[in-house]
Structures are given as C-alpha cells and as structure tokens.
Amino acid sequence: MTAPLALKSYRFRAEREASWRELEALCTRVEERGLASLSEDELFALPGLYRAALSSLSVARAISLDQNVLAYLEGLCARAYVCVYGLRRRGLAVLSEFLARGLPALVWGMRKELLLAIALLGLGVATGLALTLADPERFYSFVEPGMAQGRGPSASQADLARVLFDGDDTPGSLLTLFASFLFTHNAKIGIVCFALGIVAGAPTALLVFVNGLTFGAMVALHAQKDLLVEFMAWVLGHGVTELLAVCLCAAAGFVLGGSVVFPGRHGRLDSLALRGRRAGAVAIFAVGMFFVAALLEGFVRQLVPSTVVRAALASASGLLWLLYFWSGRRHAPGRERRHAPGRERRHAARGVAPS
Amino acid sequence: MIGDELQIVTPEQVPLRFLLASSGDRILALLVDLLVLAVGLLLLLAVAWLAGGDAYFHAVVLLGVFLLVNFYFAGTELRWQGRTIGKRALGLRVVARDGGPLTAGMVLSRNLTRDLELYLPVAALVAPEEVLQSAPVPARWLALGWLFVIAALPFANRQRARLGDLVAGTVVVATPKAVLLDDLVREAPPSAATGLSFTQAELDIYGIEELHVLEQVLRSHDPAPELLADITARIQRKIGWHGAGRPVPPLFFLRAFYAAQRQRLEHKMLLGRRQARKVR
Numbered sequence: 277m278t279a280p281l282a283l284k285s286y287r288f289r290a291e292r293e294a295s296w297r298e299l300e301a302l303c304t305r306v307e308e309r310g311l312a313s314l315s316e317d318e319l320f321a322l323p324g325l326y327r328a329a330l331s332s333l334s335v336a337r338a339i340s341l342d343q344n345v346l347a348y349l350e351g352l353c354a355r356a357y358v359c360v361y362g363l364r365r366r367g368l369a370v371l372s373e374f375l376a377r378g379l380p381a382l383v384w385g386m387r388k389e390l391l392l393a394i395a396l397l398g399l400g401v402a403t404g405l406a407l408t409l410a411d412p413e414r415f416y417s418f419v420e421p422g423m424a425q426g427r428g429p430s431a432s433q434a435d436l437a438r439v440l441f442d443g444d445d446t447p448g449s450l451l452t453l454f455a456s457f458l459f460t461h462n463a464k465i466g467i468v469c470f471a472l473g474i475v476a477g478a479p480t481a482l483l484v485f486v487n488g489l490t491f492g493a494m495v496a497l498h499a500q501k502d503l504l505v506e507f508m509a510w511v512l513g514h515g516v517t518e519l520l521a522v523c524l525c526a527a528a529g530f531v532l533g534g535s536v537v538f539p540g541r542h543g544r545l546d547s548l549a550l551r552g553r554r555a556g557a558v559a560i561f562a563v564g565m566f567f568v569a570a571l572l573e574g575f576v577r578q579l580v581p582s583t584v585v586r587a588a589l590a591s592a593s594g595l596l597w598l599l600y601f602w603s604g605r606r607h608a609p610g611r612e613r614r615h616a617p618g619r620e621r622r623h624a625a626r627g628v629a630p631s
Numbered sequence: 632m633i634g635d636e637l638q639i640v641t642p643e644q645v646p647l648r649f650l651l652a653s654s655g656d657r658i659l660a661l662l663v664d665l666l667v668l669a670v671g672l673l674l675l676l677a678v679a680w681l682a683g684g685d686a687y688f689h690a691v692v693l694l695g696v697f698l699l700v701n702f703y704f705a706g707t708e709l710r711w712q713g714r715t716i717g718k719r720a721l722g723l724r725v726v727a728r729d730g731g732p733l734t735a736g737m738v739l740s741r742n743l744t745r746d747l748e749l750y751l752p753v754a755a756l757v758a759p760e761e762v763l764q765s766a767p768v769p770a771r772w773l774a775l776g777w778l779f780v781i782a783a784l785p786f787a788n789r790q791r792a793r794l795g796d797l798v799a800g801t802v803v804v805a806t807p808k809a810v811l812l813d814d815l816v817r818e819a820p821p822s823a824a825t826g827l828s829f830t831q832a833e834l835d836i837y838g839i840e841e842l843h844v845l846e847q848v849l850r851s852h853d854p855a856p857e858l859l860a861d862i863t864a865r866i867q868r869k870i871g872w873h874g875a876g877r878p879v880p881p882l883f884f885l886r887a888f889y890a891a892q893r894q895r896l897e898h899k900m901l902l903g904r905r906q907a908r909k910v911r
Contacts, residue, residue, distance in 0.1 A: 283894050284901070286816045296811065307806070310711070330645045339901060341893050343843050344812050344850065351809035354647050358724060358806075361642070361732040362712035452690035460697040464746070467701065471747040474794060475777075532798060549728060549800020556740025556799065 285340035292332050296352060299325040303355045311359070326356040379561050380604025382554050386527050387601075389534065393526035396481055397519060400488015401495065408496035418493035427494075433501040440503065440510045441581045455574025462518060463566040466525035470559040473529020476537050480529035487522060509583045512590035514572035520597055521565035528555035528562070637790065637802055639730045649804040651791055652723045657803060661749075663717030664704065671699050700750075705742040709735060713801075722806045728790075729800060741795035748794050752782040815849055816890045827879065827887040833870040834895035838908040842896055845889050859885060869909075 302322055305313050314322065333349040340346060383390065408414050412429035419428075427436060465483070472479035491511075498507035531551050539547035572589070580586060637649045652660075675695050682688035707715040713725035713733050725741070727733050755778055759771070785793040790802055848854055848862065859881035866888060867875045899906055 283816050283890070283897065285893070285897055286814055289814055293811070300811075327643060330641065330643055333647075334645055339897060341839055341842055341897050341900070342814060342816075343846050344809075345814070348809040348811040350648055353641075353645070354649055354804075355806065357639075357641055357647060358712065358726060361727075453686045453693070456690040456693045456697075460693060463697065463701070467743055467746050468751075471744045471794075474744070474747075474798065545797060546729075546800070548797055552740050552798035552800065553734065553736035556743050557736045559743055560739050 285336070285342060285345070288332075288335065288339065289342070289345055292328070295325055295328050296332065296349070299329050299356055300352055303352070303359050306359045307355070322356075323360055326353070326360045329353050329356055374557075377604075377607050379557065380601050381607040382558050382604070383524065383527075383601045384604030385554070386531050386558065389527035389530040390523060392530060393484055393523040396484045396526070397488040397491075397523060400485040401492040402488075403485075404489035404492020405496045405499075406492075408493040409500070412497070412500060415493050415497055418489045420490075427497065429497065429500075433503065436498060436501055436503055437506070440506050452574065455570045458573055459567050459570035462521070462570065463563045466521060466562050466566060467559065469522065469525040470528045470532070470555065470562075473526070473532035473555070474536065475533065477530045477533025480526050480533065484522065484526045491519075505587075506583050509586035509590060513576065513586040513593075514569045516590050516594040517565055517572060517597065518569035520594075521562040521569060524562040524565070525559050528559040531555040531558075637728075637804065639726065639728070641730055649726065649802070652721075652803040652805050654786060654791060656721045656723055656805065657785070657791070660715065660717035660721045660723055663720050664707075664715050667716050668699065668703050671703070672696060675699065701746070702742075704745060705739050708738045708742065713738065718803070722808070723803055724806055725801050726804055727800060728802050733801070737799040737801050741799035741801050744793075744795040744798055747778075748781055748784075752778040812850060815846065815886065816893065827874065827884065829870075829888065829891045830873065831895070833872060834892055836870045836909055837866075837892055837896075838906040838910075839896055840908045842889070842892055845885065845892070849885060849889060856881070 298321075302314065302318055302325065306322075311319070329349065330353050333346075333353050336342075336346055336349055404418050408418065415429050427439060465487075469480050469483050472483065494511070495504070495507065498504055532548065532555055535547040535551040536544055542550065572593075576589065580589075635651045635653070637651050638646050639649060640646050675692050679689055679692040682692075704715055708718075708725060711719060714723070718724055725733060725738070727737060755775060759775075781794055784797075785791045790796070792802065796802060845862075848858070863879075863881040863884050866872075866885075896906060
C-alpha cells in the first residue's frame, strides 16, 4: 500500500522535476548575470518553463501535501516570474520611442495640470512685477542676494546692461562649470517640486508661485531702467525651456497630489501608483530639459550678445516645445485614464479579452 | 495579504506569495548603497582634486556628483531588474504591486522621491539652518514633523512601502530561496517487504497539520532517537495501531506511516474532503 508509485503526488513530482530544475538553473543565471547571459534557445525556453512551473504549482496546491515541494514551487515561480516579467526594456529603441510618442502623449494627458502650473507661475510673475514696480525696494525681498549678483534698484542702467551683454570675456572652461552648476541647481528644484506634489500639491504650487515672484521682480527692475526688451531676450533664450521644465515638474507634482485628493474610481493607492509612474517619467524628462536650458544659458547666451538673435532663440525654443507637446494629442492616454486602465493593461499583457 | 506575505496575481492568474522584505534588511541594503555611493563620491572628488584648477574637469565632476546622487538608485535598479547593489547583497528586489511587469517608469518614479524621504530629513537633522533657512519657528516645527512623518512612512504600513513605493505602485520583496529536497515517500520502505500496514480507519485519525509536523521532524537534520521513539509511541497509541506489539525501529515506522498517511489525506483531498486536523 505504501509503494511510492501509488502516490499521485509522488508520480506528479517525478514527471516534472526535470523541468523545474532546468528553470531553476536558468533563473539562477539570470539573477547573477542578467538575461543577456542566456543563449537564444534558453531565452525561448524560459517563458514555457515558467508557465509549466506555474501550472505545476496550481496542481500541487490541489493534490500534494508535501510542504517542501509546495514551498519550492512557490519560490521557483516567484523567481521565474521576476525573470520573465522583470524589467527588460532598455536600449536606444525604447528611449527614442518614448521621446517620439510616449512623452508628448503623457504631457498632453496632464495638460490641465500643466496649464495650472503655468497660470500659477504667471500669477507669481504678475504679482512680483506689480509689487516691485510700486516700490523698487521690494526687489530685495523677492530676489536673494546670491541670485541678484549685485543687480538691484541701486544699480545704474549701465551696470545692468553690462551684465546682459558682457558675458563673453569669461573663459570657456568657466562657462562649462557655470552651466553644470545651473543644471544641478535647477534640476534639484524640479525634482523637489515633483516630490512635494504628494501633499495635495500645495507646496509645489507655493514653490512655483515664489519662482514667479523672483522672475517678476527681475523683470520690474529692468523695466524701470528701460532694459525690458534686452532683459527679456537675455533671459528667455534659455528661460523658455527652463520655466517650462519647472512647470512640467510642478504639473507632475499636481498629478500626484490630484490622484491622492481625487482618486476617481480607483482606490487612493492604486490611483497614485497608476498616475505616479507617468508623472515620474515626465519629471525625468524635465530634468533633461534643465540640462538643455543650462547648455543654452552657459554657452549660447554668453557667446551671442545680439538681442535679436536671443529673441529669435527664445521664440524658436518656445515654438518647438509647443509643437512637440502638441504632437502628443494623437496618442493621448487621457481617455484611458478614466477607464480603469489598470485592468485594461493587465488584460493586454495576458493577451486575452476582458471578460 | 497575510502578515509578512504579499500575494501577487500573475498575468496568468495564478496567485504567488512573496515574502515582504523586512525593515532591517531594507535599512541594511540602504546602508550598503549609501556606502557604495560615498565611495563613488570620494573617487569623483579625488579626481577633481587631482585635476587641480581645470574648470572643465570641475564641471564634469559636478555633473557626475549630481548624476550619482540622484540617479544611482534608479540606474542600478534599471540595470539589475529592480535590484540596487545593496538589495543584491541582501537578496531583496522591487516588484510591481499589481503583478504586471516592472517598468522603467516605476523604477524612475520610486527613486525620484528619495530626495524628500532621505536626503532632506537627514540634512534637516544635521544642518537645520540650511534647509529651513529663515522660516518662522512654528513653521519649522511643522516642516520638521512633516519630514519625519514621510521618512517614517515605511514603518507605518503593512506593505512597508515608502513614499516612492506608493507613488510607483511597487513593493520590495525578499528573493525567495527554497531548495527541493528528496521526496520522503521515496525513502519509505515498501510495505510488502516490512509487513508494516495501516488500515483505513487508522489513517482517518490524523489531519494535514499533523502530517506537516511529521514532515518537519523527518526532514530535520539528525533528529534525536528519543524524540523519534516518543513520537512513534504516541502515534501508535493514538491511532490504535493493530501491529503495536511488534518491535519496529522508530524511523522505519515513521517513514512508512508518513507515506501511508499522506497517500490517504491526498486521496481524500482529491475527493474534496480536506481534513485539516486530527478528529479527536
């Protein structure tokens, strides 16, 4: 009666053990050396072996009382699951696909948040402008001394003009240093702007508004000294890109905040997870924009003293970004967001129709 | 989800149980990562120092420091399928909470909040003046408390998720390690050779829980002979074994009984009667 072959669970194990061992060996190699270490044949075999192990697990749960087999299969399936469904996407193809379609679509999907961020920035600029025009001394409360670099209501028009047009006597190597400093500083602010969005977006809004105040105060300062056009061309050559990046980070932050406050038809956590991924990708792109802006600021602006060229640069960059984000309209995920995308995505991954 | 386990439904609709990474392991992994990060930063600074006054070099180093501090975690998690160097060392990894594949977007999102969760609270503790600057006193306490709450978030929820995990919908789990041992039934002596047999009534006493305890005893490394003899005596008494008078080596008996009992219980389970524990 106790002959081993009479036990169904024993026969079941004997029949399948070889394929489990094979899968285990593949998993161990993937964990240690990555998917690239598998040969083409092994790569083809992996999903099949994984599904076979999953089916073994389901059967074992129903027929076997051998704890060791169950624990082993649970562990093996979990490891294989990570190998099969773990992160595989990489390479330039994925990146270019993301830049060409994914990102504009994401930005288009959060256009309301982006407009809100731009409006807040505009409000900040207007407030800073109006307050500083009314009383020039307020400049000091809006602009930190480090950023003002000696500019202020007491500086003469000639002093201000020198800052705007005398960038070209700096050696090239110092420009590089300056550019990378600007980039790291701005990108840091952008990342914090995004992360702070989690608290219902309030700190993000404040940060954007304060940035607007500073900018408005600077505009007012130059307007009072009849340097408005020159200043705007000087700052917007890179500023369009930089301010847009700030607004994108803030918009991504608002998406986070919004998903917590208005989770929609999902639970708060699911809603946050769903939108957080997209917002994170946008914030990363904004960091890239800060890099572009720093290059523009560090090199082009300092080397091109002409107001006309600077103004052209500002308009061109603004137009390019606008067209780029506008192109996302075609592949917009906006509708999907309202239709339980989590479920759709899972069904798509499984390759069956939702039932 | 039960206790420290997390159930994830794979795209094939099979529920898999993962063990959540313990707080201690995660802190240790973080420390390892910070150590690696510190070594990297020191190397960069050494390069900058050797370069002397060359500003080009300094610019590159500045960029390098920024990239290292902000993208070390995301970069390593992208490179090694959800594992930083510290996580690799401690056998942890990041998986998607909804059971789908881990995407680059998740990895980036979960690491973008690190500034807020890690660097800012630490900076606020070490140099409060730098972080809070000229804020009024009540606002300072508010900000400090808030930073603390965010940093303590992983200790306050069942999934041990930090803010970044919540934002990205990810969970950190322990990489499972189970070894497939030999089937105990295989080593059981065939009944015909030993004459050890059990009637159906004798096998209807114990349930699955007792079977699993017996399995643990038999699988344990070098069990004490007294313990085996004691268990043998108890089982024989409990089930009223018909061959009780005969002297049988305990290990011999227990293996035969395990095989017979498992066969009986598995048979009943197949017929839809899952007997969880002993009857009386």
